[in-house]
Amino acid sequence: MAAEEDEAMGHVPTGEIRFPWFGNFSGTEGTTGTSGADHWMLWSIYDNLVGYDTTLTPDPSRSLAQSWEVPDELTVIFNLRDNVQYHDGTPLSAESVRLHMERGKTLEVSRIAGDLGALDTVEEVDGLTATFHMSRPFSPLLWILGDRAGMLLSPAVFDDFTEALTRNAPSATGAFTFVEEDLDSPFIVEANRNYWLPNAPNVERITYFQGVEAGQGTNGLIAGDYDIHWSPAPEDFSRMEDAGLTVQVEPTNGHRFFALQPLYEPWINEHARHAFNAAFDRDAVVDVVYDNLHTPNHWGWLGPSTIYHDPDETFWEYDPELVRMHLDAGGLSDGFEFDMPVHNDPVTLNETEFIQAQLAEFGIKMNLQPRPAPDYWKGFFEGTDGGQFSGMSMRADIWQQIFWNGGAGAPYDHILPPDKDPELQAQFTKVAETFETEPRIEAMRELNRLMEARSWHIKVFYHAQTVAHHADLQYELFGDGKAHFGQNDVRWAT
Structure with a gap:
């Protein structure tokens, strides 16, 4: 969908979010990466089969499954959204869900095989219905699918992610599409103009500056080089507040x-x-x-x-x-x-x-x-x-x-x-x-x-979790302590 069509629909993503990070992301997809900080980038590119809200409660409105049913402890039926596409144009389907889960269970370098250990098979009931058959009762399933295991990758790019910590270009269903990145250099994503969620995303681009020292992140935020800074040092809180920045803290x-x-x-x-x-x-x-x-x-x-x-x-x-x-x-x-x-x-x-x-x-x-x-x-x-x-x-x-x-x-x-x-x-x-x-x-x-x-x-x-950001940047903390920049989770005040 072109930008002109966005304007005709009354929604135009605006502005950029500039985010400094002291390290490098471990990889560009959920199954083969390992760092907890990856999520800050992953959730901008990927949506989850089951997403959760700020209180960590599974929420159909944030999920690729628009609803689910649990008829018994060994069966979970997921009803998928229609007309959702991966960034490469592959349609979201029960088949793509099945293939993703099978890959997570069997890929030699998978970091989610243990998370999916109780999953026996995925049945394609029809094009948009996937039934999970469990080998044993597994109470964490919905929450597990809100993490790496549920970050659906397009089957079209599976062959690009066969090694641990792979950094190739991903194709998912999220609010932003991958543009480019390199170690100790900017990791750039741009708004997905064919995104399934109405009026989202709200910003045009996110640039994650990798390899930025912690002190540089604080100074850059105060100087206006960055817009949001995760985990600033406590001794810098008053200096950032004096500069008109918003500081949020949550255990x-x-x-x-x-x-x-x-x-x-x-x-x-x-x-x-x-x-x-x-x-x-x-x-x-x-x-x-x-x-x-x-x-x-x-x-x-x-x-x-x-x-x-x-x-x-x-x-x-x-x-x-x-x-x-x-x-x-x-x-x-x-x-x-x-x-x-x-x-x-x-x-x-x-x-x-x-x-x-x-x-x-x-x-x-x-x-x-x-x-x-x-x-x-x-x-x-x-x-x-x-x-x-x-x-x-x-x-x-x-x-x-x-x-x-x-x-x-x-x-x-x-x-x-x-x-x-x-x-x-x-x-x-x-x-x-x-x-x-x-x-x-x-x-x-x-x-x-x-x-x-x-x-x-x-x-x-x-x-x-501590975060400091520009006063005009609207962002709500999630209970998992991670930055959620996907969907409509971050925006500039208008």
Whole structure:
């Protein structure tokens, strides 16, 4: 549809959104990428089979499925929208949904195979009706389809995305179409003039500036070079507000953590992991480095912003006596040494150097290895590094957030023992098969206990999403802590 036709219809996307990001996106589609920050770009290009609203509630008005039915726990019927096209002109159909899901389950480099593990087959009832037949009850399904697994890619470009972290030109159904990108360079998308949602999108172009240092993002926003900046430093809030910018803050269940490879030294020794977990003061880190912006993590995967949170069930505190007990029990009385890749931005370095100093009091020597994105985390997933410091962003269903980090077939599958830890996997299954609220809360808490007992992830805090933007930019925060720039989610005031 041409711009002139937009004008005739009374809707013309206007303006540009300029977004600085300190790293690089890991890939240009949902199935083969891995970074939580990818979503900020992906949701502008992709719509989901099931989309969710700002409260993380599945919402048919935001979905490629205009409705769905759940006749029983093993069957979900999706009724697709008519007259929706992928950017290459391929029509949205039950066949394209089936092919997408089969690819997600079987592609060797798929990052969503674990998410779709309970999906048996997809039946094409007719051109616009796709029935999911589940091999077992799976309560997170609708929320899972609001994430990477439900970001439908056109079958016409499947062959362009057969490698992990592929950066080829995608074709999806979203509000914006891919234009161009390069590492540490602008990633540009433009309005889809054949978009299915009336009066959307509301801006003509989004430019994601990759490889921008955090301080440059703040200064550029104040100078007018950028329009919206994610995760600015707390000490810059007043300066941005004085410049007339809007600053928004909202707690999430996103996590900041050290991910450890328990199959490598020194982490194969569980006492080394437990000693690390008790050897630094989370409250002090949040106070000194972040001016109490975030919430210290004493409760594992289930933070205060979730319905599963139990304030009385704490797991890890700063405890010198416990540290020494584990060091002695592990034959590490004099401490131990390890390398830790971290992102090379100033805030991360301040945080990890603060923790580094606390660990040193126990003879635990953490050798920081500052690297740019995505290098600081890629080695961990490729098997060359024994750890990485990053985190895990919020997911609409907490099960998926935990499963990503400990589930068999999930992205962190490589940290699991050869037998995949049957006790843990059984609890993942129990949560997934539980639909009623109260039993699910207790099952989720037991899953949390099992994960924390293993000390595979040394958590620091629950992340508060912070965003600063031009006062005339209208944008509502989503509960997942991510930027949603697709559909009609962002606009300039007129």
